[in-house]
Amino acid sequence: MFRKYKLHRKLPQPALDEPYPGVSILKPLMGMDSNLAANLETFFTMSYPLYELLFCIEEEVDPAVTVVEELIKKYPKVSAKLFKGATTVGVNPKINNMHRAFEESVYELVLVSDSGIKMKEDTLLDMVCYMTDKTGLVHQMPFTCDRNGFAATLEKIYFGTAQSRIYLVADLLRVNCHTGMSTLLRKSVLKENGGLKTFGCYLAEDFFICKYFLDKGWRTTISSQPALQNSGLCDVNSFQARLTRWAKLRVAMVPLVIIFEPLSECMVIGACAAWASSVLFQWDSLAFYLIHILLWFICDWMLLTTVQV
Structure with a gap:
C-alpha cells in the first residue's frame, strides 16, 4: 500500500x-x-x-x-x-x-x-x-x-x-x-x-x-x-563493480547494518523461516521454502510494476 x-x-x-x-x-x-x-x-x-x-x-x-x-x-x-x-x-x-x-x-x-x-x-x-x-x-x-x-x-x-x-x-x-x-x-x-x-x-x-x-x-x-x-x-561487470563499491561504503559508514543486511534477502530469510517452521510447528521445510520464494517473487513483481508506471 x-x-x-x-x-x-x-x-x-x-x-x-x-x-x-x-x-x-x-x-x-x-x-x-x-x-x-x-x-x-x-x-x-x-x-x-x-x-x-x-x-x-x-x-x-x-x-x-x-x-x-x-x-x-x-x-x-x-x-x-x-x-x-x-x-x-x-x-x-x-x-x-x-x-x-x-x-x-x-x-x-x-x-x-x-x-x-x-x-x-x-x-x-x-x-x-x-x-x-x-x-x-x-x-x-x-x-x-x-x-x-x-x-x-x-x-x-x-x-x-x-x-x-x-x-x-x-x-x-x-x-x-x-x-x-x-x-x-x-x-x-x-x-x-x-x-x-x-x-x-x-x-x-x-x-x-x-x-x-x-x-x-x-x-x-x-x-x-x-x-x-x-x-x-x-554491462554486468560494471554493474557488479558498482554494487561492490556501495557495499564497501556501507561497511565503512554503517557496519551494524551490513551485518543484518543478508536477512533482507529472499533465500537467506526463507531458509531461516523454513527451519524455524519445521522446529516449531513440524511443517515441511522444503514446501515452506518453495511457497516463500513464490510469494516473494509475486510481491517483487507487484513492486516492480508499481515503480515502472
Whole structure:
C-alpha cells in the first residue's frame, strides 16, 4: 500500500498566482556515452518556468564539451552555462567538479543531477512540490529506463525490487538511505556549513549531506517519480563493480547494518523461516521454502510494476 501511496502520486501544484521557486541544476559530467546527448536534452525541454543549467566538466578536451555547447546553441532561451575545470576542495572528484557552479548558482533550490539521468517534462515540478517549509532535501529513488540486453534487465529488476524495498522502507522510517544521483536541496542550509565544499572530504558525499540536513532538523523525502538512469554503458561487470563499491561504503559508514543486511534477502530469510517452521510447528521445510520464494517473487513483481508506471 505504501508503494502506491508514495510513487507516481500527483501533489497539488503551486497556485498560478504564486511564483515558482527558481532552481539551479548542477550537471557534473565526465566523458560521454551513446545516450548522453539525449539525456542532457531532456533538461532543456522540462515544463518548469524558472531554472538554470550549470554544466560542470573537469577537462577542456572532454568530448562532453561539444555535446553541451551544441545543446546550448539549440535551446538559446534556456539559461545554461558551461564550467570547465575543477577546483580542488577535497578528495571527492564530483564535489571538486561542481564547486564553482554551486558558488555561482543563482537560486535557493539546487538540483544535483548525474550525467546518466533522463528527465520527464514534469519531473522537476514533481520534486519542487515535495519541498515544503520543513523539508530541506528531496531525492529520487533510483530506477532505470527501458533498455535492451541482459545487463539492462538485471539493473531494472534490482533497482525496481531490492533497492526499491530498501528506499521505501528507509523513507517511511526516516532513515538516511540517500543516493545523490538526483537531489534537490536548499542552498542556504549548505551555506550555513560552508557550502558544498565542506563535503569534499567524503567519498560518499550524498550520505553525509543527507545526514547534515537531518542533524539540522530538516526533513528529507523522496519524490513520487523515480530517477531514470539511462547510461549508454551497460554491462554486468560494471554493474557488479558498482554494487561492490556501495557495499564497501556501507561497511565503512554503517557496519551494524551490513551485518543484518543478508536477512533482507529472499533465500537467506526463507531458509531461516523454513527451519524455524519445521522446529516449531513440524511443517515441511522444503514446501515452506518453495511457497516463500513464490510469494516473494509475486510481491517483487507487484513492486516492480508499481515503480515502472
